[in-house]
Amino acid sequence: MRFAGKTVVIVGAGSGLGAAITEGFSLEGARLVLIDRDKTALERQAIRFAGSGIICGDAAESATVEQTLDISGPVDILIHTAGIDPLSATDVPGTSLEDWQSIISVNLTSAFLFARGVLPAMIARQSGCLLFTGSIAGLKPTPREAAYAVSKAGVIQLARAIALDHARQGIRANVLCPGFLESVMLDRKRVMSESDLSKRSQAAAAIVPLAREGRYEEMSALALALCDDSVSGYITGQPIVADGGLMLA
Numbered sequence: 001m002r003f004a005g006k007t008v009v010i011v012g013a014g015s016g017l018g019a020a021i022t023e024g025f026s027l028e029g030a031r032l033v034l035i036d037r038d039k040t041a042l043e044r045q046a047i048r049f050a051g052s053g054i055i056c057g058d059a060a061e062s063a064t065v066e067q068t069l070d071i072s073g074p075v076d077i078l079i080h081t082a083g084i085d086p087l088s089a090t091d092v093p094g095t096s097l098e099d100w101q102s103i104i105s106v107n108l109t110s111a112f113l114f115a116r117g118v119l120p121a122m123i124a125r126q127s128g129c130l131l132f133t134g135s136i137a138g139l140k141p142t143p144r145e146a147a148y149a150v151s152k153a154g155v156i157q158l159a160r161a162i163a164l165d166h167a168r169q170g171i172r173a174n175v176l177c178p179g180f181l182e183s184v185m186l187d188r189k190r191v192m193s194e195s196d197l198s199k200r201s202q203a204a205a206a207i208v209p210l211a212r213e214g215r216y217e218e219m220s221a222l223a224l225a226l227c228d229d230s231v232s233g234y235i236t237g238q239p240i241v242a243d244g245g246l247m248l249a
């Protein structure tokens with residue numbers, strides 16, 4: 001039970017990567033507080049991970065952070081995985097101000113708000129770990145995803161800034177940067193057919209040197225390792241790329 005007695009806040013815990021990380025921490029004995037805006041997905045998690053704190057709300061709103069801290073108390077580990085990438089956002093001329101603002105707000109501002117919320121108690125206790133979710137798009141822009149790439153680059157700099165400012169207070173901050181994962185994000189999935197999804201998997205297999213998409217389960221295992229001081233206690237301020245070699249191709 002690597003995380004027994006630890007309070008872990010997971011933002012975006014309702015599906016995909018956040019759900020897999022929730023399962024990982026639950027199996028390792030953590031006390032969980034789960035946040036998502038998707039009520040149905042959260043209700044499913046509340047049944048599965050009975051005893052966890054549950055907050056349904058927009059992670060980009062300060063009120064959601066306040067509600068979280070009210071039930072979590074001091075947080076040992078913050079995991080931020082909430083993210084969006086609307087299909088309507090593309091290159092810069094093709095991105096509406098509304099899409100730009102919502103992507104920056106969910107992917108970056110909410111990471112800042114949660115970090116700002118949990119850090120004072122971490123500083124007081126001289127201990128804490130933050131793990132954000134970036135993407136290889138934050139290191140090397142992918143075509144026609146300008147707002148998304150900027151938001152993920154921002155998350156990487158946010159983690160680096162926190163790592164630098166708070167290392168002497170016993171706090172580490174890193175970013176998990178996946179390539180293609182086994183499922184597209186929910187906002188894309190809702191508009192993609194089974195055949196589109198299968199074509200995406202085939203395309204990933206063709207492009208990725210390891211010839212497949214990443215599994216949520218393996219990302220979760222990596223996330224736990226990055227939060228485990230006995231494994232990663234000397235790693236801070238780093239984007240950790242898990243992309244099957246895609247950035248080499």
Ligand SMILES: NC(=O)c1ccc[n+]([C@@H]2O[C@H](COP(=O)([O-])OP(=O)(O)OC[C@H]3O[C@@H](n4cnc5c(N)ncnc54)[C@H](O)[C@@H]3O)[C@@H](O)[C@H]2O)c1
Nearest residue numbers: 012014015016017036037038058059082083135181185186
């Ligand atoms: N799926 C991929 O191929 C991929 C690749 C690289 C990076 N990522 C990143 O990994 C993270 C998780 O992606 P995923 O595949 O699990 O996607 P997902 O859509 O399955 O999960 C994201 C979760 O965040 C929640 N969420 C979105 N906006 C929110 C908001 N404003 N407030 C609260 N909750 C909100 C959603 O309801 C959902 O449960 C994202 O940050 C994404 O950018 C995903």
